[in-house]
Amino acid sequence: MNNAYPAASPSRADEAGKLARSRHLMQIAEGAARAVGAPLLAAFRSEMAVDYKRDLHDIVTIHDKNAEALIRDHIFANEPNSAMLGEEGGQVGTGEIQWYVDPIDGTANFARGLAFWCVSIAAVEEGVVVAGVVYDPVADLLFSGDLERSYLNGDVITSKAVSDESRATLITGYPVSRDFRLDGQDVALRRFGDLVETFSTLRRPGSAALSIAHVAAGFVDAAAGFGVNAWDVAAATLILRNAGGRYRPLPLGKVPVGSADYLCPGYVAYGAGADYPTLNRVAQAISDGRTAKAPAP
Numbered sequence: 001m002n003n004a005y006p007a008a009s010p011s012r013a014d015e016a017g018k019l020a021r022s023r024h025l026m027q028i029a030e031g032a033a034r035a036v037g038a039p040l041l042a043a044f045r046s047e048m049a050v051d052y053k054r055d056l057h058d059i060v061t062i063h064d065k066n067a068e069a070l071i072r073d074h075i076f077a078n079e080p081n082s083a084m085l086g087e088e089g090g091q092v093g094t095g096e097i098q099w100y101v102d103p104i105d106g107t108a109n110f111a112r113g114l115a116f117w118c119v120s121i122a123a124v125e126e127g128v129v130v131a132g133v134v135y136d137p138v139a140d141l142l143f144s145g146d147l148e149r150s151y152l153n154g155d156v157i158t159s160k161a162v163s164d165e166s167r168a169t170l171i172t173g174y175p176v177s178r179d180f181r182l183d184g185q186d187v188a189l190r191r192f193g194d195l196v197e198t199f200s201t202l203r204r205p206g207s208a209a210l211s212i213a214h215v216a217a218g219f220v221d222a223a224a225g226f227g228v229n230a231w232d233v234a235a236a237t238l239i240l241r242n243a244g245g246r247y248r249p250l251p252l253g254k255v256p257v258g259s260a261d262y263l264c265p266g267y268v269a270y271g272a273g274a275d276y277p278t279l280n281r282v283a284q285a286i287s288d289g290r291t292a293k294a295p296a297p
Contacts, residue, residue, distance in 0.1 A: 001179065018130075019130040022147040025079065025097065025123040029235075030144055032074040033119045036067040036103065037137035038186065046229035047115040061111055064088050067103035075099055084237040087231045098124040102231040102261070105134075106207030115139070120209035121235035127260055132235030143213040143239050150242035152217055159245035161221035161271025165278055168221035169201040171211040172287075178227055182290060191282045198278040211237035212269045216243040222279060223269040226252065226286055234262035236269075244272040253294025 021126030043063045068086045075082050076093065083093035087102040099121065104110050106117030115138040123131040134143040144151045151157060162168050172195065175188035183191075196202050203220070205211065209232055211223040216239045225233075237247045251257055261267075268283045270276070 011228065019147050022123075022130040026133065026144050026146045028078045029099075029121040029123060029131055029133040030077060030135075030142060031078070031132045032071045033121055033135035033241075035074055036070050036119055037135055037140075039063075039070075040067055040104065040110070040119070041137045044110060044115075061107060063110070064104045064107055067119070068101060071101050071103060071119075075101075075121075086233065087229065096125065100124065100210065100231040100234040102229075105209040105232055106205075109206050114206070116205040116210060117207055117209040118213070120231060120233075120235045122231075122238065122262070124234065124262075129234050129238040129262060132238040134209045134235050134239060136210055136213075139212075143216065143236075145235070145239040145242045146240070150216055150239045157217050157243050159216050159240065159243040159272040160218040161215075161245075161274035164275055165198055165274075165276035167200050167275060168274065169203065170195060170199045170276075170279065171203050171205060171214065171220055171223040171224065173204055173206060173208070174224065174226050176227070182293075183286060187289075191285065194278055194282060198276075208232045208267075209236045212240050212247075212267075215269045215271050216240040216245055218243075218271060221271045221274055222276060224267065224279060224283060226250070226266040226283075228265055228267065230262045233267060237262050237267075240269055246270040246272075246274075248283070250283060251291070252287055253291035 015038040040063060065088050068088045072084055079097060082095040082097045082099055084099040085091045085279055102120040104117055105120045110117040119135040121133045122129050130147055132145045142153050149156050175192055181190045208225045208228045212218045213236050215223050240247050247261055248268040249264035250262050252266045254265050255263055
């Protein structure tokens with residue numbers, strides 16, 4: 001008897017399996033993010049003690065640590081073949097699926113009551129980001145991505161940006177005190193001034209993951225940062241690219257050229273159709289200057 005439909009080729013079957021797998025991991029990440037969203041929202045704008053890590057600009061709270069533990073438990077319960085690198089607890093587990101978790105990206109905002117912070121969770125297999133979630137509990141915005149599409153609260157999103165940088169909105173945290181030390185205060189402020197004068201609007205809200213997610217959703221045109229970690233950006237890189245945006249990683253002399261995008265400490269994120277000469281020039285100058293100062297391997 002002839003089959004009504006031809007059997008799928010092995011390659012197509014393999015791709016379908018990878019997509020189903022990525023969606024499964026995305027759902028785990030979504031569940032973990034929503035599980036910590038409620039307690040974080042309850043703690044937001046309450047009295048809380050803060051501690052500091054590297055310096056007085058690097059804040060941590062008990063809520064970061066508790067949320068990371070809840071996320072870890074949720075992930076390992078639903079996918080035992082996991083390992084996780086969290087901002088607060090470091091690397092745990094030895095599974096084949098590597099998770100990158102920032103329980104609160106934008107802790108300084110969270111601790112002070114400023115409503116621009118999020119939960120960021122990414123799953124990586126064989127060095128490739130296969131699922132990601134960026135969740136803003138205050139606005140109840142769940143950005144997510146599998147291997148095929150990106151979503152906002154379940155609806156497919158498409159990035160968009162204006163073509164003229166003089167009409168564009170840019171999110172960047174540059175410069176902070178660390179950038180003054182690395183680039184020189186006068187140089188850093190001059191570069192910042194170039195961006196302020198060029199772009200129609202420049203904002204400094206304080207969360208890389210949420211900023212890039214906003215570019216993916218078309219809320220802003222571009223974002224840039226020069227001091228991020230994998231747990232900050234891994235999820236957002238997938239969400240942005242699936243939405244049609246472009247992510248330009250910058251090694252900044254800290255990681256080898258050709259390293260995975262999410263491992264690079266600098267980035268420029270563009271909405272679909274954006275390519276801004278002034279931002280390109282400033283980002284390249286920062287990257288070249290730091291690479292030149294980096295110690296030889």
